[in-house]
Amino acid sequence: MASAPFFAVVAGAGPGTGRAVALKFAKTYAVVVLARSPESYNDTVAEIKKAGGHALGISTDVADAASVNSAFETIKKELPGSKLAAAIFNVSGGFAKKPFLELKPEELDDSLDVAVRGFARFAQSSLPLLLESVPDSPHPPSLLLTGATASVKGSAHFGSFAAGKFALRALGQSLAREFGPQGVHVAHIIVDGIIDIPRTKHLNPPSGAEDAKLKPEAIAESYWHLHTQHRSAFTQEIDIRPYVEKW
């Protein structure tokens, strides 16, 4: 891949938020998309290239330390001299919706391995690069985390998912307080509602109204806005939901 001065890395580049954020940031930066399988990122990479941007997809399992290390090694090799302007963590796990007494340890682990351990690995790989970019990044280097309703509310039968999301939010606050004063913008985005992607086509929000599902492109606009905020006015947390959503 031809090198560009700055790049963004998006972990979790599925068809919704991840893809839209990658496309949005690709208008300004080279973009590296990480996902477990090429099927998840191939289209996004192709779309960015077609539009004249720089993109690189790397098969990565954030739940696996070696895989994350390898991905950042690949980035270093493939984008020599390029600096990290934004790291977006958009991976979730532990969706098992079930009565607590039926929850298997590995289902709880699935949430923790991704949302907590996986994020910690991703952040430990990204933050040194973001710190390096502080002096000359066009916008304050940013670490953006995707949250959910379950980041602030533990619902019945959603314990494992909520445990991971609450913990991710905790890490986000902790990192914001540690790295904010060093010039890195850490922000947490609570995406509250159904995202409008092919997989959710059959899901009709209760309201039945138009635009009742979150458009990924609309979400991506807010991620970009957070990235471009001046360091004198950083947002740490933002919620995003459809106008008709109950909350």
Added chain:
Amino acid sequence: MASAPFFAVVAGAGPGTGRAVALKFAKTYAVVVLARSPESYNDTVAEIKKAGGHALGISTDVADAASVNSAFETIKKELPGSKLAAAIFNVSGGFAKKPFLELKPEELDDSLDVAVRGFARFAQSSLPLLLESVPDSPHPPSLLLTGATASVKGSAHFGSFAAGKFALRALGQSLAREFGPQGVHVAHIIVDGIIDIPRTKHLNPPSGAEDAKLKPEAIAESYWHLHTQHRSAFTQEIDIRPYVEKW
């Protein structure tokens, strides 16, 4: 004033957030600035006009029902046919910092008259106009409220200020839930820190770092972003603070 198809109204157009928001929105809309005295808005109006924009200042006391009604009558007359795209409430009162047992009833009233009654009046005047704009406004018609640290935390000796700000946040949530589904975007912005204006020049934030005070222009960028959010991805609450701020 020459009419423009859409306008924004900013209540509380002092030298910080209000002025910066007015200037930002004036790049797209005609802007009406409301403040108690012309000294508060004259410069802003002049600056907008000099840059080729449309601006109108109206002396208004939001704590006075007749004054608010009169302001909206003036708007109707001065901007015939123009429609309201955004209403920003940026007025505060009740700053009396003192031991609770020394707090005078009128000092508590000062907070409630502005932040609660004043906002209610402003919202009751604005919302019908915002609802009318839903079908053709370039962005979802927006009602944006300026909050503060005291919106979510009641500190010692700040009871009257916090009472008003908590109540304002309550009204914002209530209106977001009522008018969001009708297409009007109601958002609450928690501005946490010292704003960088001439009046705060002598205040040195504890960190002593550069950019340790909120730049009004940076705040205004987030107000504009909130206004431009697609209705499938509305934010209800956002915090903004300097990168070095403790919180």
Added chain:
Amino acid sequence: MASAPFFAVVAGAGPGTGRAVALKFAKTYAVVVLARSPESYNDTVAEIKKAGGHALGISTDVADAASVNSAFETIKKELPGSKLAAAIFNVSGGFAKKPFLELKPEELDDSLDVAVRGFARFAQSSLPLLLESVPDSPHPPSLLLTGATASVKGSAHFGSFAAGKFALRALGQSLAREFGPQGVHVAHIIVDGIIDIPRTKHLNPPSGAEDAKLKPEAIAESYWHLHTQHRSAFTQEIDIRPYVEKW
């Protein structure tokens, strides 16, 4: 009334929480109950006296400064030498449930006059007495505030009620931070659900389950527990709701 060494004062002594709290505290203290009309407190006073306790009812409108002052003058005269151990504020206003654009200024005022101004008056009359009791009160002198779901959530059509309740919570936090270090315990109780009183008999909670409405006596147990907490372990906020309540 025969004097007793310590007394409690309960503002808002209707048939639910107020009455139950008065009866509970009357097992240890003389109790003064304040309500707008004798019909609201007569039964409670009679019941306390019948059980061998000391009780005094005073017709008081917390929305009226003169009425509150007069009540505390009466207390001073009727309970000479008695000291204040606990002040409970259990009054609400502004229940008008209606579309915001139909809300009348006086309906919003009803909420502010009671929950904010009324509470401030009650607190300014009580706190000096509570401070005097710090050295010898059997439990840390306490100022207990009754909140509701609307203290932390502004729902559609409930703006005026939520504005008052949010503001009351703000004042509670502010006073806890100012008077806690002086030995007075200020706590806020979020009562979330329907209270089981004659007036709500026809209301069937969605669950239809037994005990699905809050028993006033059960609420009163938690008020008493808060009052008896050691100063090394004060609670500032507590929620109370039926086991079947959705939240």
Added chain:
Amino acid sequence: MASAPFFAVVAGAGPGTGRAVALKFAKTYAVVVLARSPESYNDTVAEIKKAGGHALGISTDVADAASVNSAFETIKKELPGSKLAAAIFNVSGGFAKKPFLELKPEELDDSLDVAVRGFARFAQSSLPLLLESVPDSPHPPSLLLTGATASVKGSAHFGSFAAGKFALRALGQSLAREFGPQGVHVAHIIVDGIIDIPRTKHLNPPSGAEDAKLKPEAIAESYWHLHTQHRSAFTQEIDIRPYVEKW
């Protein structure tokens, strides 16, 4: 151990909250204390027995599934016919206070293994027993969780601890919503401040005031109160802090 009709189990029975809660509950129930080593529970067990109560200590590592299973097998054997009235989870891990970039994966794991996985195991062992006790327990069977300031705030250098504590709170909310309607009371206690135990003797709270550290016995009173709440008035979350604590 002579069997008693009801028992409580306390996981994490160190010298502070755990010991005090065990002593308090032992006035009514047989008490089983779980800790990694006998040194942690021997004194507590002896003290309960000396006062005429029933106590059993079992060396248990909540981070180890086999150890937790074995403990509950032992309980079943040692307390035949006895039913579980209260399960208290008072174990924490992941205290490593350090810059995030120096945090080792195993330090993060330490927090998750105890606060999340360990709690899940403990809860999956306890809840079936608590559900069985619903019909005849003297008070609603209770699952009580010890939280901390870090349960609601992620501070710099405290990421791993906060991740575990946030996740524990998530599980607590989720279980409260699932098991509350079945009659089991799940409550989360935010202990905010320094606990007054031998190990903290050298720590002087900033205020320097008397009673500026949480007395374990005072904490235990609130745990007991939560356990005795009527099911029509359950508390889900409570904070506890010294009267002079800043927050």
